[in-house]
Amino acid sequence: MTQRRRIDLNCDLGEAVTTDQLEVEARLMTLVTSVNIACGVHAGDVTLMRHTVRMALRHRLAVGAHPGLPDRESQGRREQTLSPSFVEELIHSQVGGLMSISQAEGARLSHVKPHGALYNMAARDRVIADAISTALARLDHRLILIGLAGSALIAAGSAQGLRVAAEGFADRGYQADGSLVPRGQQGAIIHDEATVVARARSLVTADRIAAIDGSMLHCHIHTLCLHGDTPDAVPLAQALRVMFDEAGISVTRVDHVA
Template identity: 50%
Template sequence: MLSVDLNCDLGEGFGPYPLGDDVALMPYLSSVNIACGVHAGDPALMRQTVAAALAHGLAIGAHPGLPDRQGFGRRELAISPQEAYELTLYQVGALQAFVLAAGGRLHHVKPHGALYNMAARNRPLAQAIAQAVKDLDPSLRLYALAGGALLDEARALGLRGVSEVFVDRGYGADGHLLPRGTPGALLDDEEAAVAQLLSLVRDGGVQSSEGHWVGLQAQTVCLHGDGPHALPFARRCAEALSQAGIARRAPA
């Protein structure tokens, strides 16, 4: 039976300021990426989100980002590979502590926002992030943009690199995500998102914004949890996968 992982970025509120309904999303997912208290999140929210994810039987990943709360980690910062290594190790270790304390096991790491996109293009940065993951726990999987440098570097270091695509983001002809703020960067129509999801999973690719076919390996599919359409999108995507005979399953 064909299967794919459906993941979502969660735990991205702060203190009394929630962002999205994380628990309501969980029944439709197979894995989650939990913010580690730097671009978003805090210790209490990390603990709560880990507990809820374990209660739902979801694979848990750490979601390290750039130290830019005001920009939600989506603005590029000029960091060195050494700084990327340290930021990754620091944040993943923190989330791993909460998972272990709750009786679980960390499944994967997925960088957030600008750090994720920078690592898809910048090989020294990608190598540093992958090395941090390997040094902490070489059994961890590293979720990375399909066709990007981080996926290559993870696999070169012997990590289980997992090729990620996006159901609610537009793609350019080079296979990279369209920058936020540009036309077509965000998909806010349910049926368009579902069509893109099935195209990625069943057909192995997607139509770019320029109308070109872009082949992409879809081992895990991300649905963002911070948008106003997150819950209906998650529900509709889960239904579409089930109707197509595609199981939701985290990578082994």
């Protein structure tokens, strides 16, 4: 009997600033399996962190940290010059803070996924990737590190002895080298639902996705990202779940697939 393919569907949450955004986050929690919670630096605050952890627990989701750069004006998406020691402290303080909140709410932090510019810099810069991995190992060696498939962050986490989860994106454009097309450039964000669903199916069932130049990338992933701030994120999540069900793909938490 053929074994069903398993995938985690993760979402970056705890970033809401309006009632409508809070409602979208609540609806997404009924559709995803893991959440990455903003740690109060690029977005969120202690109250929202605690609320999001409680909601995730209610839906039995894997609870993870989503640490970012200290730049709320650009929502942590502007690259900065970073020293390894600064990155270590940035990760240690943010993840440690959410870890304490999670423990107080009766949850164990399962994973960490850097946000925005920090994620993209760590994907290509092994020094930054090593600093992130070192900070996580200091905090809790059981933490799963989520990073772009094939990136320096995945390599650094593995070298540190951490469990790693390779991540893919169906709604983002890929460059021929496997990196993401930078936001703001043409082709960076894919909005058409049918296209996103088809790309997700190819990633999960065939380990393949088309780059922006038309070439095909081999990309084995453990987890697929759904952006909570994408317009129509809820209908897209629903469409992805229908596709997974029709394709015989089991959707489960990141700590069950990594």
